[in-house]
Amino acid sequence: MTQIEAAIAAYVSFMWxxxxxxxxxxxxxxxxxxxxLRHFRYFRHSI
Structure with missing residues (x-):
């Protein structure tokens, strides 16, 4: 069981x-x- 937990912990630390x-x-x-690029095209309108 501890080997599974260690493998999961190693995978999680890698993925983060x-x-x-x-x-x-x-x-x-x-x-x-x-x-x-809608947020750049309508930037003047949002101001």
């Missing part, structure tokens, strides 16, 4: 590092491009 940052930044770029 660089892969999570890449996933969040990549997802942000994807949705930014998918919305056709």
């Amino acid at each position: 590092g660089l892969p999570l940052v890449i996933l969040l930044v990549g997802g942000g770029f994807f949705f930014m491009l998918h919305s056709r």
